[in-house]
Amino acid sequence: xxxxxxxxxxxxxxxxxxxxxxxxxxxxxxxxxxxxxxxxxxxxxxxxxxxxxxxxxxxxxxxxxxxxxxxxxxxxxxxxxxxxxxxxxxxxxxxxxxxxxxxxxxxxxxxxxxxxxxxxxxxxxxxxxxxxxxxxxxxxxxxxxxxxxxxxxxxxxxxxxxxxxxxxxxxxxxxxxxxxxxxxxxxxxxxxxxxxxxxxxxxxxxxxxxxxxxxxxxxxxxxxxxxxxxxxxxxxxxxxxxxxxxxxxxxxxxxxxxxxxxxxxxxxxxxxxxxxxxxxxxxxxxxxxxxxxxxxxxxxxxxxxxxxxxxxxxxxxxxxxxxxxxxxxxxxxxxxxxxxxxxxxxxxxxxxxxxxxxxxxxxxxxxxxxxxxxxxxxxxxxxxxxxxxxxxxxxxxxxxxxxxxxxxxxxxxxxxxxxxxxxxxxxxxxxxxxxxxxxxxxxxxxxxxxxxxxxxxxxxxxxxxxxxxxxxxxxxxxxxxxxxxxxxxxxxxxxxxxxxxxxxxxxxxxxxxxxxxxxxxxxxxxxxxxxxxxxxxxxxxxxxxxxxxxxxxxxxxxxxxxxxxxxxxxxxxxxxxxxxxxxxxxxxxxxxxxxxxxxxxxxxxxxxxxxxxxxxxxxxxxxxxxxxxxxxxxxxxxxxxxxxxxxxxxxxxxxxxxxxxxxxxxxxxxxxxxxxxxxxxxxxxxxxxxxxxxxxxxxxxxxxxxxxxxxxxxxxxxxxxxxxxxxx
Numbered sequence: 001x002x003x004x005x006x007x008x009x010x011x012x013x014x015x016x017x018x019x020x021x022x023x024x025x026x027x028x029x030x031x032x033x034x035x036x037x038x039x040x041x042x043x044x045x046x047x048x049x050x051x052x053x054x055x056x057x058x059x060x061x062x063x064x065x066x067x068x069x070x071x072x073x074x075x076x077x078x079x080x081x082x083x084x085x086x087x088x089x090x091x092x093x094x095x096x097x098x099x100x101x102x103x104x105x106x107x108x109x110x111x112x113x114x115x116x117x118x119x120x121x122x123x124x125x126x127x128x129x130x131x132x133x134x135x136x137x138x139x140x141x142x143x144x145x146x147x148x149x150x151x152x153x154x155x156x157x158x159x160x161x162x163x164x165x166x167x168x169x170x171x172x173x174x175x176x177x178x179x180x181x182x183x184x185x186x187x188x189x190x191x192x193x194x195x196x197x198x199x200x201x202x203x204x205x206x207x208x209x210x211x212x213x214x215x216x217x218x219x220x221x222x223x224x225x226x227x228x229x230x231x232x233x234x235x236x237x238x239x240x241x242x243x244x245x246x247x248x249x250x251x252x253x254x255x256x257x258x259x260x261x262x263x264x265x266x267x268x269x270x271x272x273x274x275x276x277x278x279x280x281x282x283x284x285x286x287x288x289x290x291x292x293x294x295x296x297x298x299x300x301x302x303x304x305x306x307x308x309x310x311x312x313x314x315x316x317x318x319x320x321x322x323x324x325x326x327x328x329x330x331x332x333x334x335x336x337x338x339x340x341x342x343x344x345x346x347x348x349x350x351x352x353x354x355x356x357x358x359x360x361x362x363x364x365x366x367x368x369x370x371x372x373x374x375x376x377x378x379x380x381x382x383x384x385x386x387x388x389x390x391x392x393x394x395x396x397x398x399x400x401x402x403x404x405x406x407x408x409x410x411x412x413x414x415x416x417x418x419x420x421x422x423x424x425x426x427x428x429x430x431x432x433x434x435x436x437x438x439x440x441x442x443x444x445x446x447x448x449x450x451x452x453x454x455x456x457x458x459x460x461x462x463x464x465x466x467x468x469x470x471x472x473x474x475x476x477x478x479x480x481x482x483x484x485x486x487x488x489x490x491x492x493x494x495x496x497x498x499x500x501x502x503x504x505x506x507x508x509x510x511x512x513x514x515x516x517x518x519x520x521x522x523x524x525x526x527x528x529x530x531x532x533x534x535x536x537x538x539x540x541x542x543x544x545x546x547x548x549x550x551x552x553x554x555x556x557x558x559x560x561x562x563x564x565x566x567x568x569x570x571x572x573x574x575x576x577x578x579x580x581x582x583x584x585x586x587x588x589x590x591x592x593x594x595x596x597x598x599x600x601x602x603x604x605x606x607x608x609x610x611x612x613x614x615x616x617x618x619x620x621x622x623x624x625x626x627x628x629x630x631x632x633x634x635x636x637x638x639x640x641x642x643x644x645x646x647x648x649x650x651x652x653x654x655x656x657x658x659x660x661x662x663x664x665x666x667x668x669x670x671x672x673x674x675x676x677x678x679x680x681x682x683x684x685x686x687x688x689x690x691x692x693x694x695x696x697x698x699x700x701x702x703x704x705x706x707x708x709x710x711x712x713x714x715x716x717x718x719x720x721x722x723x724x725x726x727x728x
Contacts (some may be wrong), residue, residue, distance in 0.1 A: 011084040013119065020113050027113040029084075031079070036072035037080050038056060038364040040105070040123065043073040043328070044340055047353040047358050049360050049453055049469045051076065051096045058108070059091035060300030060327045064341030066353045071328035071338045074108070074362040075130055077118075079455075079464065083126040085133070087114040088711035089301040098407065114283075119181070123363070124456065128447035130365055135334030137367045137446050137653045138312075140396060141288070142277055142554040142582035143255050144322045145332040145436050146217025146338070147210070147373075147411070147426060150259075151321040152224035152293070153184050153202040153386075155276060160258065178408050183231055184221050184245040190243075191232070202245060207672035212419065213680070214414045215426040215552040217250055217324065218289050220257040223307045223403065225295070226261040228275065229258070235272040241286055244277065246286025254551025255583075257289025257322065260296045260311055262649060285316040290315070292336065299325040307430075308335040308645060321586050324397065328366060329357075337368030337397055345375025346384055352485040356470035359394055362449025368440075369451065370397025372409075379407030382414035383494035383532060390535035391483035393425040394475040395451055396440075399689060417687035421533045427550060427680045431564075434546035441578040441592075442469050450476065456505030468502040478543035478575075480510060480626045482528075482536040492530035501525040501536055509566060509725065511634065514677055516695025518725040525726075533690065541721070543568045544575035544597050547632075550680075554582055559624035562566040562701070567720055568634045569601030569609045580620045586594055593618040594708070601719055609719035613712045626704050628666065633698040634721055638671045641717035659699070672696065695723055 001016035013513060014031050021028040032054075040049065041058040045435025047066035049547060058072045077083035084106070086092065092108035099105065114581070118129035186198025198204050202221040209216040222229050231243070246256040264279035266272035272281070279287075290311050297304035300555075308325045312335040318543070325336035334339065340357050343350055354371055362367040373392070374385040390412060392398050402409045411422035429436070431584050439450040439700055452474045455463040472482040482501040490496040501524065503510045508521030514534055519525065519540070528536055545565040553558055595616045601609035613629055644651040644667070644722035653669045656662050664672040673696050681688035702712050 004119075005355075006081070006119065011080075014078070022111060022113055025111050026106040026107055026109055027111065028105060029113070029115070031106075032099055033102040033104055034080060036461070037078055039076055039078055039545045041073065041076040041083070041362070042094055043069045043094060043364050044071040044361045044366060044369070047470075049356045049363070050464060051094070052465075053097050055098045056094045056096070057091075058094060058303070061340065063531070064329060066349070066463050067471050069120045070357070071332070071361070071364075071366060071396050072342040073328065073366070074330055075364060076106070076362065077123055077126045077130075079123065079127065079459070081120055083118040083120075083121075083130055085116045085118070085130055085145045087116060089329070096506050104157055107301065124448050127363065127365055127449075128521060131269070131333065131447045134331040134365065136333060137333040137443055139320075139440050139587060140337060140368050141255075141320050141486070141588045142433060142437060143217035144289075144397060145369075145433060146215050146399055146430060146553060148218045148220065148257075148289075149205060149216060149400045149402065149410075150223035150400075151202070151205070152227035153221045154228045160449040164276050171396040174332040184229055184241055185248070186485040187241070188231075191237075191653075197223070204247055206254055208410070209254075209375065209552075210252055212423070214411055214423055214610050215430045215553070216254050217553060218255045218257055218463060219359070220291055221245065222259050222288065223291075224259070225261055227259070228704050233274065235266075235276060235278075238274065239278075239281055242282065243285035247527065248288060250555070253555040255322075257291065259293060260290045261293040262295065262623045264311065264314060267547060268537040279311070279314040280318075288315065288319040290323040291339075292323060293324070297325065297327050300569075301329055305329055305331050308332060312336070314615060316585055317549055318651060321391070324399070331513065337370060338366045339397075339399065340369070340371040343372070343375045345355070345409075346371070346378040346381040348384060348486050350375050350378075351384065351388055351438065351483060352471070355391070355473065355483055355485060357726050359449075359453040359469070359473055362451050363453065365447065367443040367449050368396050370395070370399055372401035373411075374401050374639065375405070375407055376401045379405060379409055379632055382418045383572035385409070385414065385491070386418045386532065387484050387535065390425050391728050393429040394479060394481045397691070413660045416682060416685040417533065417690075420685055420687040423680050423682075424533070424678075427552075430551050430553075431549070432545070432549050433548055433614075434579065435476065435555060437582070438546065438576070438578040442476075445473075452476070452515055454502060461723045463502070463504070466502075468500060472501060478540050478541070478545060479513075480504075480538040481616065482538075484530050484535055496530050496532075498528045498530045498535065498536050499526045501528055503538065507655050510569065511541060513537040513539050514692050514694065516634070516723065518723045520725050520727045523728055533687070533692075539568055541568050541570040541598065542573040544573060544599055546575065546577045547596070560620055560627060562628040562630045563613070563687075563707070564632065565611070565613065567599055567611055567636075569599045569611065571603050571717065572598075572600050574598045580621075581622055584621075586620060590618070591620040593620060593623060601721065604722045606718050606720050609716040611714045611716075615711055616707045619708075625706050625708045627707050628704040629702045629707075631698070631714050633702040633714075634715070635671075635696050635698050635716075636720045636723050638673075639716045642669055642700065643715045644700070645711075645713045646702060646705050653700065654705070662699055662701065666701060668701050670699040672699065
């Protein structure tokens with residue numbers, strides 16, 4: 001038998017219980033499970049994070065339900081500091097002590113054994129070594145962090161009644177011959193505008209997002225098998241129809257994508273025919289995103305990897321591809337973000353299952369993960385849909401998969417207060433783009449997941465084994481999210497509580513993002529108030545969170561907006577913000593910038609706080625150097641004195657008495673003792689009257705400067721950020 005020993009410490013990392021078995025078209029390694037050893041990985045094992053005591057199928061099968069593996073990865077890792085990747089395209093089964101207690105039995109269906117072993121000081125070190133071998137995860141585009149809308153706008157039909165009205169919505173299959181087919185642009189087959197068709201066109205949906213003031217990043221209008229993108233009599237006419245839509249979408253800040261479930265090239269590349277695809281021509285027409293579905297990835301394994309690589313390579317010379325795929329394998333992360341599959345929404349299990357699915361995806365090297373908003377099927381429950389929008393605002397991809405089920409899934413479908421609440425969280429995610437995009441770079445550089453299990457923040461028996469590792473997570477290092485995933489004490493409006501919220505680290509202080517209430521780390525919160533508008537979100541004291549201005553699309557941002565930093569000063573902390581063009585492959589050629597922000601402040605009591613934004617390093621196309629800088633500082637009281645410095649020059653700050661005066665001024669500051677965090681409610685709605693009052697904040701704005709040459713520093717005398725804290 002073999003044993004793997006850490007040469008630096010002499011510690012046994014793994015030891016075989018019996019020799020490797022090869023025969024009967026199977027190869028098996030059997031390891032002894034050590035005391036206090038826990039196993040993770042294996043792919044997107046829906047509904048579970050810790051694999052101890054479980055059998056994990058490493059096989060493709062388009063399994064989407066809880067306990068199934070929607071994207072299997074032949075890689076697992078242990079808390080003892082090692083990982084194993086089986087170098088194979090064959091299916092397998094990993095038994096982590098289910099059949100034989102304290103025995104790990106890892107089998108693949110082939111008559112050979114080939115494996116890589118990785119050793120690291122931390123689990124993320126091990127994952128990083130795995131991705132160093134199989135490929136770094138591609139960086140999502142900036143628009144990928146915004147809601148995507150997917151539906152078919154060239155197959156579904158509305159029946160035309162005898163009086164000329166269209167009332168009945170039917171699938172294209174078997175629709176009556178007199179049905180009028182809808183289109184992307186609301187046109188008839190001759191390209192003329194059809195007012196009735198427009199009502200149900202893809203263009204009208206974009207207008208609906210604009211009219212409802214909802215962020216939207218990308219749009220896949222041929223969502224469905226047999227759904228093309230044109231109704232002309234030729235390939236060229238259909239392509240022009242697609243181009244017209246893509247131009248209209250881009251004018252509204254929305255990028256166009258397409259489903260890929262058939263050949264993406266015509267049989268004769270020099271003479272494409274009606275109904276065929278030409279991915280390069282589509283890319284030139286404005287297509288940047290692809291969803292590769294079951295028919296494209298085939299039976300998975302090597303075909304799936306080759307399929308997404310083919311799709312990626314086809315358009316990368318024109319744009320940075322955003323690819324959503326499924327049925328992954330080792331290496332899929334190089335080209336695609338992974339989708340969790342077809343599930344039914346409208347129920348609490350849908351949310352409960354997906355929280356651990358996202359966490360385990362990150363432990364398997366699949367950092368860019370996403371799922372359908374409130375499921376591809378089902379729905380119809382406004383509270384569940386709204387809760388789904390809330391927690392997924394702190395995840396990578398959100399896919400509004402509309403049209404497959406009977407229920408509409410758009411974020412305004414249930415009216416108020418749900419429309420306003422969904423808008424509030426989508427807007428917050430859009431404003432957090434600088435923070436979110438930096439997390440994407442961290443995942444690319446060092447394979448640290450964006451959605452992080454609690455054991456990555458606080459490794460102990462509790463976080464490894466308790467259900468806490470399946471119902472909460474941190475979004476990056478600074479933000480803890482505890483989604484409402486079950487009905488505990490809900491009233492008729494959906495107001496509820498959240499139990500068993502674990503705040504890691506006894507030395508940490510966690511701050512309720514919406515109220516400012518402070519909680520000592522190392523405690524468990526029960527009965528936490530979670531009205532229908534509020535998912536529990538906490539910020540770690542000391543956090544530095546780069547933000548941007550209100551927007552509905554990254555293409556609304558011109559680059560010269562004020563830099564905004566939300567700061568929770570405590571001790572010595574720092575954050576290195578990353579930025580690039582956001583939709584090209586130039587970042588791989590070092591076309592990007594980094595900006596280091598530091599904060600030095602007392603941990604408790606009064607003292608001096610100094611916040612410094614150091615000069616930005618690097619460059620990229622479209623980068624704007626001349627920017628103003630805003631600080632939003634969490635404080636317990638109004639400080640006695642403020643001073644700012646730009647480069648070597650001191651700046652005099654003028655006090656103002658309203659947020660309106662602050663927004664209109666420069667080199668100003670505003671102390672708000674009770675800021676209302678409530679924004680973006682529909683005017684006149686009942687929810688618009690709800691107050692979301694936070695603890696005091698200090699707003700400071702320093703006039704524009706060349707950020708590549710000058711640092712911007714803020715010094716606060718008599719600073720104090722010590723609010724009354726809940727300890728147990």
